[in-house]
Amino acid sequence: MSRKARVLILMVIIEAFLAGIWWYLARYGVANPDHVTPDFQAVVGQTMGMAMGGLLGIGFILFFVAARNDRKAPQDGTRR
Numbered sequence: 001m002s003r004k005a006r007v008l009i010l011m012v013i014i015e016a017f018l019a020g021i022w023w024y025l026a027r028y029g030v031a032n033p034d035h036v037t038p039d040f041q042a043v044v045g046q047t048m049g050m051a052m053g054g055l056l057g058i059g060f061i062l063f064f065v066a067a068r069n070d071r072k073a074p075q076d077g078t079r080r
Helices: 003-031 040-076
Strands: none
Touching: 003 040
C-alpha cells in the first residue's frame, strides 16, 4: 500500500472519529438544555470545526509529503 493511501485512510478515520464526537456533543446539548450553557452549541461547533479543519490542513500537507516520498522510493530502492 502506498504512503498516500495510508495517509488518506488514516485521515478519513480520524475525521470520522472527530465528526462522531461532534455529533455526540451536539445531541447532548439538544437533549440536556438545562445542563449546558446557552452558547454550548456555538462553542462546540467552533471548537470541533477548528479541530477538524486544522487536522484536514495538516493531512493535506502530509499527503503531499507522502506523494513525494512515494516518487522518491523507487529511485532510492528502499520501497517499504
